[in-house]
Amino acid sequence: MTGGVQGAEAVLAGLDEQQRAAAAAVRGPVCILAGAGTGKTRTITHRIAYGVHAGVYVPEQVLAVTFTARAAGELRGRLSALGVGGVQARTFHAAAMRQLRYFAPRVLGGPMPELVENKLRVVAGAATRHRLTTDRASLRDLAGEIEWAKTTLATPDEYPARARAAGREAPFEAAAVAAVYASYEQAKQREGALDFEDLLLVTAYALEEHRDVAQEVRGQYRHFVVDEYQDVNPLQQRLLDAWLGGRAELCVVGDPHQTIYSFTGADPDYLLGFADRYPDAEVVKLERDYRSTPEVVGLANRLIGMAPRRTGLPGLRLLGQRAAGPEPRFVEHPDEPTEAAAVAAMCRALVDSGLPAAEIAVLFRINAQSQVYESALADLGVPYVLKGGERFFERPEVREAVLLLRGAAAGRDDGGPLVPAVRDVLASVGWVEHRPPPGGAARDRWQSLSALVDLAVDLVAEQPDLTLAGFVAHLAERANAQHAPTVQGVTLASMHAAKGLEWDAVFVVGLVDGVVPIAQSLARPAAVEEERRLLYVAVTRAREQLTLSWSLSRQPGGKRSRPRSRFLDGLAPDTAEQRARARRSPARRAEVQLDGAAGERFERLRAWRAATASAASVPAYVVLNDATLQAIAESRPASLTELSALPGIGARKLEMYGADVLAAVDENSSV
Template identity: 85%
Template structure:
């Protein structure tokens, strides 16, 4: 096989035309059509354009036979885009597929030889099999915990962990497991046994069995490796150990591979993705050609400068060199940093800004609001509805369509039919949700279970907000308000502002982006605080969000969750050194309340109660006012209750808090 330089005169100059229009670094990457190649492609630097032109250049120079090229990526949409661009470049026959689609195609063909029969059925409903395995382990589960168990099994399989070594591997990875690790391992083993009995495979098995076929069947390996001689892997920073094993089996020791990735956009480690495959590529292939794409054609220089400063604060990781983006667009507006008194005020300001942009001629589809967790969408759904701006929720169900919210609203409706006292709305909502197993201030482990908890917590937060505006609101009025919100947000929205989590936003871009809710405990998320590597992944997640903006970028946070709450929430640590002080970072001065002054024994009781509250709040990782307000502590100190019945008659003490704190409060009162 000749070199590209020796073949540049073929195909009536078509090869040189392929390189026309690429910048210097893109041309260098596209012309490197042989041997191991690593393309480090920063956000907005044209990686898809580069790799499709590289494949087309290899075909037009005669180095590649199109049918012998396999390009793999992570989504069907990305694979389809690769095929479309290659077709536009006059290159047909290249296989551009996801890992799973490529494995499925090969295994379906080789199944009779490898498995002794036709392709097994695929598990269509993993939760059903997980539920059966959990039941056999006498484990009580709900849908959220089943989803978390399924996620743990997927993580184990993608990291090549068996049921036997899962507990040790989970501990080493500091996994936040939905049940104890031994229980998860037992469910995992039961799940695998059930699949074997049914003669079925899941999506992880597709990759595992295909890799096994290539590793253990020489005839299969010879045929596949004869078919595919050149490999391209997109988003290589997201490859997990199982995918790497399949890739190694495809290669069979050869080095005709090109990987493309960005270490700064590694945000899926929790699913098993291992960026060390990308970072260590040059160590694995010492003769690899490494090309850096740093010219950012997406964002204004102002957005690019902020992104560079943000990621520049991260510790240097071992392996390949880092990337520093170079903005190529004409200058634009500086990113805005805005502080708000509370979350509803933040949402209202963002919605008003979206309304102004739409009124100014910017299509709603060119605007995005990005948040860390899906439960944050509710207040933005409501705020955009209030100002008449349509929205599209990406990567999740609308708030009122989530199963846990629908079920909770049904229970609230039933409770309202039985009557309730005006002014007791928040305790009533808490009591109803407690009947579903929801425990305030105690988010459960596991992603799906926590999402469910946060959705229900958002209903309580909404009740608190509404009571602050309408103190006499009862449960029936609250349920009616929920119905109005649900109906308003069910309006058809073909074109709308995109509401998305930061994870769901990866690979997308908009003219105007609002990154919201940037407080410590949300970003970085609370459960990452004990692990420096997890905190740094949260920083990269914010980097991904920032680099979605083409022209306008606003980053915001709020000092309190609810109106009237104490404004004590710290903004995200990632904004330190980025957000300017003074006028560019407007602060709303909290309303100072007069200190509580009590004399004698009542004063001593008040101080004991304050000390107890501080310790209780610290244990639960919540602000002190969430436990009890100063006004409630003052009432307790002054009245000196000695029984739970006496305590229950004081303002600010509902049945839920009475159950949680009653005995401890009485002990503090008694000294």
């Protein structure tokens, strides 16, 4: 490709009108709002190439920042194909490491410190110093809380208040987490080491406090591009601001409909508020979707269109550019095993019809849901791969549980009931029925162990005389069937792990309230809306065929009482089962007249009840009825004794739900 005007125009030749407008906007500040499937990577690489060929950019003075090494590599490859070399395309951490390694003698008085590659080791030492008993899941959650605090620029002293405001679910009391955080920082200082968050923080500090360093870096990099800007966190934004040094030669690219990582510290307000921060910014929208059929695009638009309008940048509405395809399917099943078997059968049929297995995906909300689909696909001989997680029987907690079950089976000769035996064994490693612990990793562990109990319940329904030894043998057979090596297969992935990927046929499964949206989000409207965006991400992974499904009961023969996801209201046609439930319960949400603080408490209680009922696969009124919730909201009990005096609260319900009810009426209360 030749340079100059001819080469620059050639770069723009293959772009559509919207992409061309974005690529030609080579002077910052620029905000490119790029919807799913609209060719954002193509656009930003052509923008850089156009700027270079037009003589606006010197390649070595452009820094393009991404979130993954794979994305950075793709940018470099595409730029090379466009005749542009020398542009730095790196992740935030890679760019910071390169700069800090060079400037460390000047800034730190010595060579680049060692990096903490095993954060859990340092966290474990800090937890031990504070006499906290931790398993691996708790350590992962502690490490996650420390990472969240550091990416949001919260010090140990600030952590408790900031965590409460953000609705964090930490594995320990906030004060204990803050103490471990402080000890962790002290341990790193003693070792003279930095973690990956420190890389960004110290690099930003070097630019902020050392004028000579800032002049050198800002002289080297004069034009910045940030991809996936909706996922930037405060620490990354601080480093970006330090790089810019008040300049506005910045192009950000993002999609406000795909902001799904707030739990890691990502703050979409940087994208949404870009035009406020830079009033003269050029805002360009990419809305022509080249990935999905108009039918899939239409469903995605309707789904996200039901979300409350967020202030900031203009909205995006995708415009499907592909030929028409099949309408998305909505399928209701009586129970989870039936749902998994039906999905596996459809995958089998697609593969038999000639569609490569690698062009099919099954997407779910939580990794624990993979087990039933791993089993169903293995039963039909459909190869599969699990993305973003370990196969069910390879997970540490599952391996440990199977070993304990095998040992218990070897010591039993009474042939007693299976399900109580399985529950007893798992209770020995801390599993408690219907009581998922706080913290993401701890909850994942609990859900994996719960899946073993669920499997035992399902098998007993088919084989009432199944013994513990027989159950262990069945687990071994399943593990062997699911460990077959595969070259390519159907992708099993969580919705989070699916972001950035696409397949010809996508099955989005398990769409019931309490799972999508996830139960712990129900008390916070902002968290519920993030769950909607997560479903939007899942839907927009499909190129041609999209199936969304849910099951009314967890296990065969169970009461069909689980409501499908609220996000499907107005999208999926009502089934006969749903119409019957609507007649039995005319209002999905109770019409209770409460005002002010009592009304807010009632709403929190109702959200808690919905999550609890969903987890237990029972109707909401079985947990607590509306009259009891109203009495609690109005009286606001401050102790178990006060709670026990209210109507509808007996000894059993006090034991099962008392602590959670008190938390619902007190925690984060505005009163």
